[in-house]
Amino acid sequence: MSRLFSTRPGDDGLPGPERRLAVLALILGTTMAVVDTTMVNLALPSIAADLGVAPARAVWVTNLFQVACAAFLLVFAALSELVSRRRLYVAGLVVFAIAALGSALSRSLETLLVFRTLQGVAAAATLSIGPSLYRSIFPSRLLGSALGLSSLVVATGYAIGPALGGVVLSVASWPWLFALPVPLALGAVGLAWKALPRETGRRGGFDGPGAVLAMTMLASFFWAMDRAGDGGSLPEALAGLAASLIAGVGFVARQRRAPHPLLPLSIFRSPRFSLAVLASGLVFVGHGLAFVALSFLYQQGMGFTPLETAWLFTPWPLTIMLVGPLAGRLADRVNPSLLSSAGIALLMAGLASLAWLDAEAGVLDCLWRTALCGLGFGLYQPPNNRELMASVPAERSANASGVMSTTRTVGQSLGVALVGACLAAGVPIQATLWAGMAATLLAMLASLGRVGLAGEAMRARRRAAAERVQ
Template identity: 75%
Template sequence: MRRLFETRPGDDGLPGAERRLAVLALILGTLMAVVDTTMVNIALPSIAADLEVPASRAVWVTNLFQISCAAFLLVFAALSELVSRRRIYVAGVGVFTLASLGAALATSLETLLVFRALQGLGAAATLSIGPSLYRSIFPSRLLGSALGLSAMVVAGGYAAGPAIGGVLLSVADWPWLFALHLPLGAAAVVLAWKALPREPGRRGGFDLVGALLSVAMLCGFFLAMDGAGHGMPAGELAAWLGMSVAAALLFLRRQRRAAYPLMPLAIFAERRFSLALAAQGTAFVGQGLAFVALSFLFQRDMGFTPLQTAWLFTPWPLAIMLVGPRAGRLADCVNPSLLASAGLLVLLVGLVLLARLDAEAGVTEVLWRMGLCGVGFGLFQPPNNRELMGCVPRERSANASGIMSTSRTVGQSLGVALVGAFLAMNAPVQATLWVGCAACGLALAASLARVPLAGAAQARARWRASSGDRQESTMAPQSSSRSPHEHSGRD
């Protein structure tokens, strides 16, 4: 951990002492958004009883937050180029914190849902640009280690959320789950404003039409995926999917013509980026599917209680917390695509072993398989994120960050929807898990395809370093053209 804050001659990013406060601001903002999702899930029955609403309506306390967050990831990533990432991040944390206060004071479901949607907007602003801020804070030689730290924070949040929610609900009412964010949010706003890098904004406009199409595309997709998992009528499901597809086609057409595109399509010309994105999306399909399918397997087929099931999931995020930072540190030294591929292979083996579990399996048999999956995912994610953020020019890092966050969220939602579709057809849970294995197999194929490309880029970077060129990123390829956007002014 200490090496993350050491400064060497020629380092880009912030000086070592300033990195600590900046990273703390990012950790606080990320933890609030991640812990909130899993923590509030625990409270849904209490919220439904207290507000006197059916459980089917209380579920929207979680759904609306997720839809609002996912739909605006690309929007805030693009907007950060115009007004600076520092301002977007501070505004995002501020909105999330104030909306948490509103949610804590809500006395009706309708009011609570309004503030949950605002919380989702705040979370989108922070999560969309988090990875690109790590690239600005840390020197290129430590990018993998920094993203490993980020993976550890996210995994820790997912692991701690249910426990924090359970402990709070045992001594207080559900509004205190939201009130918990107030001191953390206030500290994160102050730290972010003080410590995050000040950077120039660019002159020019914002692709408002593209933003509206992006929101329509993603809202339609997530509403359709949620409906598929909850028995939505076929006609309504087709309508949401149709809206999503139509908006997606118009969005892509708009991006080819817009002066300041929300998602520059030229970024996909870099094959390493496209293949790393494909690996990430399909890997998160597998993980999202496994998390939901295994809940049914453990409780319905194997007879474990909900509390026992929560403990059975613990090895997965704990293994990510242990392996992720080490994998990120290793990715700074060796081919990150090779590491990511090795992680996907371990994840695939773990999922195959889980799919082969029978109803008589004991706790130990479950725990080590879950831990194996966590080791694989921890070995995959930080090196893959390093590839995603390191193989594009710095001026495109905010766009890459938004695309990466959107791909992850879409993949998870698609995995959850597939479980719902299979359960609606009365398919065995094991059959659903085999679909997750297939998704991980596709991720592994995409990851292996970019191993030679990453190796060649790493060899070029080492040759440049040996020639004394310290200004070139150790992972970024040479760019033949600069961004068309001119920058001016100071934040």
């Protein structure tokens, strides 16, 4: 860990001692958003009973948060260039704290939904630019290690969120789950304002029409995936997809002619960036699909209780916590594409082993298979994120960060929708896991394509060096 805060002559980013407070601000902000989401899911039955609403309506406490967050990721990534990432990050934390307090004090579902939507918008402000802030805080030589730390923070949040939520609900009512992040957010505000890099926003306009089209595209897509994966009607899902497609076509057309595009399409001209984005999206399809499919497999197929199922999931995030930082550190020294390809191969092996689980399998049979998935995912993510962030110019890192966050969200929602579609079609739940493995296979091909690009670049450098010698 001390290596992350070492300083060498010529380092870009913040000086070593200043990195500690800046990283702590990012850790607090990320942990707050991740833990909040995982805790609230546990409280939905209590919220429905206490507010006197149907459980299906209470689900929107989570859904609206996710839709709002997904819709604003690209918008805030672009807006950060105008107002500076530091100011946007701090504003997101402040609004999150206010909305969390409002959620805790809500006494009707309608009021709660308003504040949860506001929380989703605020979370988008922090999550959309988090990876790009790591790039501006750390020198390029430590980017992989920094993103490995980021994956450790996210995995820790997913690991402790359900347990923390269960503890809180065992001694207090559900409003305390929303009140819990408030002091954490306020502490992060002070740290972020003091420690995050100070920047001057660029001059120029903001692509308002592009922002509207991006929000419509992403919100409609997320709505369609929710309808497809949560038992909604097929016409609703198709209508959402159609609206998303129309808005997406309009968004691309707008970005090609906008004087200050919300998302400069030029960043996709880098094959390294485009392949890293494609691999990320496909892996998160498999990730989102596996998490939902395994819940059904463990409980309905194998007879485990919900609490036992929660414990069976823990090897996944715990393994990421152990492997992620090491993978990030290795990515600073070894070809990141090779590492991420190896990680995808292990994830595929884990998903295949889960698909072959027998209904009479024991706890240990489930645990090592889930741990293998976590091992693969932990080895894949930091190197792939490093490749994604490092393959664009530094001035486009906020845009790349927004694309990374959006790709993750879209991929996971598509994976969840695939489970719902398979269940509706009567497909056995273990067969559904093979769909996740197919997505990761495609991700493997994209990652191997980057390995080929890296090899070609190395050969080109060698040829150039030989020509200079001659």
